[in-house]
Amino acid sequence: MLFFDGSRGRLHYRRWPVDGHAAVAVLLPGIGQHTGHYHRFxxxxxxxxxxxxGLDTxxxxxxxxxxxxxGTLAELVADATTLVDLVRAELPESPLLLMGHSLGAVxxxxMLGAAIPDASTATDLNAVEANFPLVPSLAPGTLTGLVLSGVPRRALGSGTPGAPGTPLPSDLPVLAVHGVExxxxxxxAMRVWTERHEWVDLREYADAGxxxxxxxxxxxxxxxxxDWMQGVVVGLARHA
Known part of the structure; x- marks a missing residue:
């Protein structure tokens, strides 16, 4: 079993090795989920x-x-960044994709300094700056792509004029998947956020939560x- 020392104790992570892999993806589950639920994926x-x-929060x-x-968002970001560092140490040349669901998406x-509360949910910007990482924990160019699933509204305030934090990189491919129900x-809230970030590919699923x-x-x-991840990696190879 694989563990590292995290912000709130020993944290478990899981690896599903693929010989001759084309890329590696890091998964951050949401509350109530853990890596044992993702063998099928x-x-x-x-x-x-x-x-x-994948990381067990x-x-x-x-x-x-x-x-x-x-943990606080700063602690969660620190733990997830540690896992990315472990992946980078083990597979330094592999294209890296990051995926988060719900709290994992936040x-x-x-990790990109872009989890800023929606203006309607944040009345005190000083509190935002105290509790939300405003600068990326990842070096530029670390990620090949980003997948977001079920992002809560409280993290979708970036991209508005004068918003604190770091703008989402416009050259980073992003896929957002979301249930209509x-x-x-x-x-x-995700529809509004993707209007501000026109390069994000939003896929909505009817009759899904x-x-x-x-x-x-x-x-x-x-x-x-x-398919989206594969396309991003193939596109990267074509432009290499």
């Missing part, structure tokens, strides 16, 4: 030669901690993500 990515690594899966208090945006993170990879549409969503 790992097989889908394997079919397009993408190796998957503090208090989830085999990681130490309190599941009710997995963390992924936080998502009650935890209504899709309307928050946890797309564990709902009846999971096969289509998984295939769409895998």
């Amino acid at each position: 790992a097989r889908i990515l394997r079919s397009v030669d993408i190796e998957l690594w 503090a208090g989830h899966g085999l990681s130490e901690g309190d599941p009710e208090h997995p 963390t992924a945006l936080g 998502d009650r935890r993170a209504p899709v309307d 928050h946890d797309l990879l564990h709902e009846p549409v999971h096969a289509r969503v998984g295939a769409d993500i895998a």
Whole structure:
């Protein structure tokens, strides 16, 4: 089993190796999920030669901690960045894709300094600056692509005039997948966010809710993500 020392104790991560892989993806699950729930998704990515690594958030899966208090966003970002560093140390030449679901998607945006609360949910910008990472924890060029699933509204304030934080890089390919019936993170906020970030590819799934990879549409969503990741990696190779 694989562990590292995180912000709130020993954290478990999982790796699904792929011989001769074309790229590696790092998955950050949401609250209530852990890497043991993603074997099926790992097989889908394997079919397009993408190796998957995933993190058990503090208090989830085999990681130490309190599941009710997995950490501040700064701590979550620090833990996820440590995992990316481990991937980079093991596979330094592999194109790297980052994927986050729900809280994991907030963390992924936080790693880019772009997880800024929506203006209607944040009344004190000083509090925003105190509690949300405003600068990237990843060096420029670390990521080949970013996949966001079920992003809560509270992290979708970037891109507005005068917003704190770091603008999302316009040269970073981004795929957002979202259920039209998502009650935890209504899709309307994501639609507004993607209007501000025109290069983001938003895929909406009718009759689907928050946890797309564990709902009846999971096969289509998984295939769409895998195809998109493969396309990004192929496009990178063509421009190399």
